[in-house]
Amino acid sequence: MKRIAYKYRIYPNTEQKILFAKCFGCVRFFYNKSLSDMNEIYKSTGKFKNITPASYKEDYSFLKEVDSLALSNAQLNRNTAFKAFFSHKTGFPKFKSKRNDQSYTTNNQGSVKFSNNNRYISIPKCSRIRIKKHRGFDGIIKSITVSMTTDNRYYISLLVEEENKPMGPANKMIGLDLGIKDLIVDSNGKKYKNQKYLTKSQNKLAREQRKLSKMVKGSNNRNKQRIKVARLHKHIQNQRNDYLHKLSKHIIDENQVICIEDLKVKGMMSDSKIARNISDVSWSRLVSMLTYKASWYGRTVIKVPKDYPSSQLCHACGYKNSITKNLNIRKWTCPKCGSIHDRDINAAKNILSKGIEMLTKDGTHPDSLFMLGSLESSSKKPPLL
Ligand SMILES: [Zn+2]
Structure with a gap:
């Protein structure tokens, strides 16, 4: 099996843009806040504490509005970055900035669908986004990353698991x-x-x-x-x-x-x-x-x-x-x-x-x-x- 990312341009409507902005914002907020809190805990106790999105939802209720898997993925990424830092492989993880490209990643639990001759895609919490599907694929979608560039273009990247298909032997x-x-x-x-x-x-x-x-x-x-x-x-x-x-x-x-x-x-x-x-x-x-x-x-x-x-x-x-x-x-x-x-x-x-x-x-x-x-x-x- 191999995993390949397929990236497509998408054209969200206003409502969808607002939804994405919320997701980007919440993911960024959770990532930065938990990173900074974990750093404080580490300084005072010398211990690594895995802060979950759930632990903030009481105080920051806006986190409840967005795709919870997007937050879980941010948690995973943060832990990977934090652990690399602890094992002295990299510097302290960078905080996410509003000024860079924005993105969030969620998982496909069977809800990703194309419709209208592949002109629309539905992803968790957001249905019927206009997409330019310039190439096809043959496999299972594992995760979805929605991103927005600094010049306000939107993309969706699908991580697809495909089978390896050996070709017949060549004789050269x-x-x-x-x-x-x-x-x-x-x-x-x-x-x-x-x-x-x-x-x-x-x-x-x-x-x-x-x-x-x-x-x-x-x-x-x-x-x-x-x-x-x-x-x-x-x-x-x-x-x-x-x-x-x-x-x-x-x-x-x-x-x-x-x-x-x-x-x-x-x-x-x-x-x-x-x-x-x-x-x-x-x-x-x-x-x-x-x-x-x-x-x-x-x-x-x-x-x-x-x-x-x-x-x-x-x-x-x-x-x-x-x-x-x-x-x-x-x-x-x-x-x-x-x-x-x-x-x-x-x-x-x-x-x-x-x-x-x-x-x-x-x-x-x-x-x-x-x-x-x-x-x-x-x-x-x-x-x-
Ligand atoms: Zn010779």
Whole structure:
């Protein structure tokens, strides 16, 4: 089973907006009040006291008006944050501010329903909210989060439990080289460009951010500009995620075994320009998508070690050419066998060979890598990641 969040824009009417505002307010009130009270108790007694919403309902009767599960969820979140603080993992939990995005989460106890051809959704304590259901899902809704952004847009996020559905085995394997100019280059010689529109949007973002920094703090214009910048940020995130989702799904559809290099991001981050590009292409997100989708669909992702010199080895004869450590060398001729290499394609081929070597070193025949829908279920466990 896997849990996926599906987020949709909703268009609540005035009455529904009031109801949501109450929920946001009560959740925020309970969260902040109990956090501060628990902190006082902790200071005086040295003990963690789990304050429940019920204990405030007498004194603050408005808490009785809203979905009690929303308050229970706030209690859970608060405890998680508090416990992380106690175990010195994080700082003291942040109080919720009116100025940020607002939200509350409730559970589905069977009352969530779509109606009028999916144009409306009903959730606990609030029925028939206009929704733009741009994509469907096939599973059980576990929880519902209603949110409002600082520019007054409303969203609903449904956490859905879905079954893993392994696809039939594919009969191909692939090696991927993660790059900067091209997001990935594969062992078949195919190059997936880093998306230019992202750079475009990013330049625009930089421009708007500069504008923002020059504006007078607390002014109306600055507030408007802040919202504009936040929207651009979201837009870039969405564009990138869409692209990475499509790309990772395509690779998973086509291949049974996917070999990638373990990321070398740390070493490269020192160069700020490269670092920006790395964040732009979001390698780590792509790798994580490939990894979890592989587990859903019965594919294998294998990571070759960081120190494996995929760019330096000649794929044809194995000669190690240290000159290629220089990132500017895009094409090279092997001094030993004379093969002419495109730097990235050669690297991708080496990554594939290394991955297969790792998967078969226990004696597994390469053909048997295709036999099972999922290698995870075979008795000889390959080094899965
Ligand atoms: Zn060679």
